[in-house]
Amino acid sequence: MRSSRLLLSLAAVAVAFAAADTYVVVLALPDMMGSVGVPVDQLQRAAPIISGFLLGYVAMLPLIGRVADLRGRVPVLVAALALFALGSLVTALAYDMPSMVSGRFLQGVGGGGLVPATLALVADLYPAERRGVPLGVVSAVQELGSVLGPLFGALVLAVADWRAIFAINLAVGLVLAAVIRSLTEVEVRAQRASRPRAFDWIGLLLAVVALAAGALVFVQPSQLMRDLTWGQLFIPVTGSGRWLTPLGLTAIGALVLLGVRCATARRPLLDLRGWLRTLREADLLGAAFLALALAGVILAFATADPKVQVFSDQGAWYLLGSALATAAFVVHLRRAPAPLVPAGALRRTPAWGAMLVSFFVGAALIAALIDIPLFARTTVYSDSQLMAALVLVRFLVALPVGAVVGGYLTRTTSAGLVTAVGMACAAGGFVWMATWDLGSLDHAAATLPLVLGGFGFGLALAPVNAAVLASTDDDVHGLASAFVVVARMVGMLVGISALTTIGLRRYYAEQADLPLAREVCDGRSRCSEFTDLLKTAGIAQEHTVFTGAAVCAVIAGVAALVLFRHAATRAISTGDLLRSAG
Numbered sequence: 001m002r003s004s005r006l007l008l009s010l011a012a013v014a015v016a017f018a019a020a021d022t023y024v025v026v027l028a029l030p031d032m033m034g035s036v037g038v039p040v041d042q043l044q045r046a047a048p049i050i051s052g053f054l055l056g057y058v059a060m061l062p063l064i065g066r067v068a069d070l071r072g073r074v075p076v077l078v079a080a081l082a083l084f085a086l087g088s089l090v091t092a093l094a095y096d097m098p099s100m101v102s103g104r105f106l107q108g109v110g111g112g113g114l115v116p117a118t119l120a121l122v123a124d125l126y127p128a129e130r131r132g133v134p135l136g137v138v139s140a141v142q143e144l145g146s147v148l149g150p151l152f153g154a155l156v157l158a159v160a161d162w163r164a165i166f167a168i169n170l171a172v173g174l175v176l177a178a179v180i181r182s183l184t185e186v187e188v189r190a191q192r193a194s195r196p197r198a199f200d201w202i203g204l205l206l207a208v209v210a211l212a213a214g215a216l217v218f219v220q221p222s223q224l225m226r227d228l229t230w231g232q233l234f235i236p237v238t239g240s241g242r243w244l245t246p247l248g249l250t251a252i253g254a255l256v257l258l259g260v261r262c263a264t265a266r267r268p269l270l271d272l273r274g275w276l277r278t279l280r281e282a283d284l285l286g287a288a289f290l291a292l293a294l295a296g297v298i299l300a301f302a303t304a305d306p307k308v309q310v311f312s313d314q315g316a317w318y319l320l321g322s323a324l325a326t327a328a329f330v331v332h333l334r335r336a337p338a339p340l341v342p343a344g345a346l347r348r349t350p351a352w353g354a355m356l357v358s359f360f361v362g363a364a365l366i367a368a369l370i371d372i373p374l375f376a377r378t379t380v381y382s383d384s385q386l387m388a389a390l391v392l393v394r395f396l397v398a399l400p401v402g403a404v405v406g407g408y409l410t411r412t413t414s415a416g417l418v419t420a421v422g423m424a425c426a427a428g429g430f431v432w433m434a435t436w437d438l439g440s441l442d443h444a445a446a447t448l449p450l451v452l453g454g455f456g457f458g459l460a461l462a463p464v465n466a467a468v469l470a471s472t473d474d475d476v477h478g479l480a481s482a483f484v485v486v487a488r489m490v491g492m493l494v495g496i497s498a499l500t501t502i503g504l505r506r507y508y509a510e511q512a513d514l515p516l517a518r519e520v521c522d523g524r525s526r527c528s529e530f531t532d533l534l535k536t537a538g539i540a541q542e543h544t545v546f547t548g549a550a551v552c553a554v555i556a557g558v559a560a561l562v563l564f565r566h567a568a569t570r571a572i573s574t575g576d577l578l579r580s581a582g
Helices: 002-035 043-059 061-071 073-092 097-125 132-159 163-191 200-218 220-228 229-233 244-265 274-280 284-302 315-335 349-378 385-408 415-431 445-469 474-512 528-563 572-582
Strands: none
Touching: 002 073, 002 097, 002 132, 002 163, 043 061, 043 097, 043 284, 043 474, 061 073, 061 097, 061 132, 061 274, 061 284, 061 474, 073 097, 073 200, 097 132, 097 163, 097 274, 097 349, 097 445, 097 474, 097 572, 132 163, 132 385, 132 445, 163 200, 200 244, 220 315, 229 244, 244 274, 284 315, 284 474, 349 415, 349 445, 349 474, 349 528, 385 445, 415 445, 445 474, 445 528, 474 528
C-alpha cells in the first residue's frame, strides 16, 4: 500500500507539472514567436502554438483513457511522461513554426494523458466511499501547478532563455517516467521472484543515434557547419530541406531501424507490438472519428478573434466537419464489435451527468482565468501585466484549498450537494465581481470574492470526478475520466468565445453612448476624463462576462443536484444501515 501511495503521489506531481506548463507558455509566447520568425505584433500567427497543444490535450484524451483501461494505468503514465518529455525536447529545439507546433502537440498528448490515468489509478487504489480525499488531493496538486506555473515561468525567464523552460520539462518528465517505471518493475519482480529481463542495448543505441542526429538537424551548430569536414553533414543530398542532409537521413534511418527492431525483437526497448495491439483493441478508427470531431470544435473556437466573432472565419467549416465526424462516430459505435465506448459504459445518469456539469464548470472557470486579469489591466494595473496576473493568483490560491475540502466532504455528503455548494460560492463570487468599479481592486475587500470564487471551483472538482468513477465500471474508469476532462476543456473554449462576444457587444453599446472626446476634453483628442469613460465601458463588458459566468456556475450546481442524486460516493454510516434495515 505504501508503494501504491508513492506511485499516486508521483503521478499527481506529474499532473501538476503538466498543468504548470500550460501557464508557463503564456509568459514565454512572445519570445517563442520571435525564435521562429513571427513578429510579436502578429499574435494571431502564434495561435497554432496554443491550439496545437489543445489538440493534443483534448482530441487524444478519449483514446488514451481507453488505452489506460486496457493496458493499465502505470504503462500509460510512463508513456505519457515520455511523450511529454519528447514534446518538450522538440519544442526546445524548434527552428520553425511546424516543428514548434509538433512539439506542443506531443506535449499536449502527454500532459493530457496523465490526467485520466491518474484519476483511474485513484479508483483502482480506493473504494468508492474513500475516493473523495485522494481525488481532492490530486485536484489540489493539479491546481497548485496552475498557481506555481506563472511564477516558475517568470523565474526561469528572468535568468535564462525560454528554451530553458522546456529543457527543465524534459528533465523532469524523464526522471518521473524512470522512477515510476523502476518502482513498478521492482514490485513486479518482488511478487514474481524473477530476475530482471535482458536489456535491449541495440534498441537503445539506435534511439541514441536517432536523437543525437535529429538534435543536430534541429540546432545546426554554427561551429560544425563552418568546418570543412563536419560541414558536409549539413549539406542536402538533394533538394534544400535540412532533413535531406546526411545527418537528417541518418536520423530518419535510425528511427526506421528502431521501429523494425521494436517490432521484431523478443524483448525490445519499446513494446511496439503490444502497444499497437492495445490501440487496435481500443478502437483506433472510432478514436480517429472522435478526435476529428473534437478537433473541429477546438479549431473553430480556439482560432477565433473574440473581439469580432464567436468562432473563426473558417469556423463554420470546422464545425461542419466536426458534425460529420460526430455522425460517423455514432454510426461506428453502433456497428463496431468492440467500440471505443463500450455499450452502456456511460448509461448511468451520474456518469453522463458529470460530463454535462463539467462542461458548465469549464465555461464559468475560463471567465475567471481570462477576465480577472483583464479587469485588473482595464482599471488599476494598466501599466503592469505582472501585477494584473497577481490579482488572479488570489483566486488560484483558493482552488487547491477548496479541492481538498471538497474531497473530505464527499466522504460524508452527497457529491451533488458538495458540487452545488461549490458552484453557489463561485456564482456568488462572480456576482460580487460584477459590482466592481474603477477603484475596487485598490481595496483589500476585493480579495474576498476572488477567494470565494476560487474556493467554490475547487470544492466542485473532487465530487464531479467521484460521481463519474462511482457510476462507471472498473474497466472504463480511464475512458470516463477522460470524457469528464474533455467536457471541461470544450466548455472552456465555448464559454470564453460566447461570453467574450456577449461582453464586447455590451462594450460597443456603452461606447456608442459616450460623448465625443473633443466634447469632454475641451477640443483635445484625448484626456484623462475621456480615458475614464472608456474604462467604464470596459468595466461594463467585464461585468457582463462575470454575470454570464455566474449563470453557468448556477446551471452546473443545479445540474449536479439533480443528476448526482444516485451517485454512491459516500461512506455508509451506521444510521444509514439501520434505516435501510428498517
